[in-house]
Amino acid sequence: MSDVLNRALLVTGASGQLGRRVVSLLLERQAGRVIAATRTPDKIADLAERGAEVRRADFEDPASLAAAFAGVERMLMISTDAIDKPGRRLKQHQNAVEVAARTGVKHIVYTSMPNPEVSPVIFAPDHLGTEQAIAASGMTYTILRHNWYADFLVATLKQAAATGELFAAAREGGAAYVTRGDCAQCDAAALVSTDTGKRTLNVTGPTVVTFAELAQITTKLTGKPVRYVAVTPGERKDQLVKAGLPPVVAEIMVSSQVAMAQGTMGPASTDVQTLTGHPPISVEHFLSGQRPALTGA
Numbered sequence: 449m450s451d452v453l454n455r456a457l458l459v460t461g462a463s464g465q466l467g468r469r470v471v472s473l474l475l476e477r478q479a480g481r482v483i484a485a486t487r488t489p490d491k492i493a494d495l496a497e498r499g500a501e502v503r504r505a506d507f508e509d510p511a512s513l514a515a516a517f518a519g520v521e522r523m524l525m526i527s528t529d530a531i532d533k534p535g536r537r538l539k540q541h542q543n544a545v546e547v548a549a550r551t552g553v554k555h556i557v558y559t560s561m562p563n564p565e566v567s568p569v570i571f572a573p574d575h576l577g578t579e580q581a582i583a584a585s586g587m588t589y590t591i592l593r594h595n596w597y598a599d600f601l602v603a604t605l606k607q608a609a610a611t612g613e614l615f616a617a618a619r620e621g622g623a624a625y626v627t628r629g630d631c632a633q634c635d636a637a638a639l640v641s642t643d644t645g646k647r648t649l650n651v652t653g654p655t656v657v658t659f660a661e662l663a664q665i666t667t668k669l670t671g672k673p674v675r676y677v678a679v680t681p682g683e684r685k686d687q688l689v690k691a692g693l694p695p696v697v698a699e700i701m702v703s704s705q706v707a708m709a710q711g712t713m714g715p716a717s718t719d720v721q722t723l724t725g726h727p728p729i730s731v732e733h734f735l736s737g738q739r740p741a742l743t744g745a
């Protein structure tokens with residue numbers, strides 16, 4: 449038991465929304481030596497005050513990583529947000545995996561995406577390549593394939609409630625949306641676990657939810673009638689770009705809807721329950737706590 453409490457557990461990307469939550473959960477659980485690695489240590493001074501050891505780590509700067517990962521037994525590698533140029537994020541992740549293995553990290557937990565082998569989502573090659581780098585690294589691992597965050601539905605559904613129309617290129621397909629909070633709990637659980645296997649798990653909500661169902665839920669929660677309007681991928685991209693989204697972001701959104709149409713954003717799994725001991729929060733339950741944001745009240 450004391451060995452478990454002395455283990456050094458490291459979280460990369462600790463100033464991001466997910467990373468911060470995971471570090472916080474680890475500190476609440478008194479999970480051992482908690483190391484929070486980030487490009488911006490100033491942003492997590494509060495976590496340092498609560499007992500996290502803060503180290504600087506930038507995947508673009510391999511020299512920073514050897515010092516950051518020294519003495520670490522288990523590490524959560526949070527995927528970065530460098531999706532501006534194809535290949536950039538994969539290179540960052542490969543840097544981090546290579547240094548982790550060389551520095552003696554024994555087990556790595558990684559935040560991947562659903563079905564990266566077959567997914568049409570434009571950044572799927574980043575996640576597939578990272579999973580392959582991890583498998584080849586010699587470290588044991590837990591790949592946690594996070595489904596789409598339910599949290600991101602709020603802005604889309606707020607607009608749908610305002611206009612009465614919910615556009616998407618997902619046909620009759622959907623995603624097994626999961627909350628960022630459930631993802632953080634799974635990431636923390638996999639990191640503190642004593643598991644030293646090589647596992648790939650699907651972090652999903654309880655069911656696949658279609659856009660027609662999202663329209664119904666929005667109608668129910670806001671009292672404003674909303675209908676789903678199925679459009680083609682090209683039409684949806686044009687709408688999003690005209691609304692002011694950068695083309696790469698529009699491409700990500702549309703390709704994720706194509707993935708839903710093809711069925712690769714599901715199925716739902718029971719892995720959140722297995723990892724955390726509780727069932728995942730459903731989309732409707734999550735959105736019911738977001739009523740003021742959905743109605744703009």
Ligand SMILES: NC(=O)c1ccc[n+]([C@@H]2O[C@H](COP(=O)([O-])OP(=O)(O)OC[C@H]3O[C@@H](n4cnc5c(N)ncnc54)[C@H](OP(=O)(O)O)[C@@H]3O)[C@@H](O)[C@H]2O)c1
Nearest residue numbers: 461462463464465466486487506507527528529595596597
């Ligand atoms: N499943 C989904 O629906 C979904 C949605 C959005 C994003 N994601 C993925 O999940 C990750 C976490 O989500 P989030 O909501 O926490 O995103 P976020 O708040 O935008 O955080 C971005 C993360 O990327 C890290 N990062 C960026 N550049 C880095 C670099 N050069 N070296 C090391 N880390 C770097 C940041 O770490 P520091 O700033 O602390 O260094 C931070 O943890 C995202 O980065 C993205 O890959 C998933």
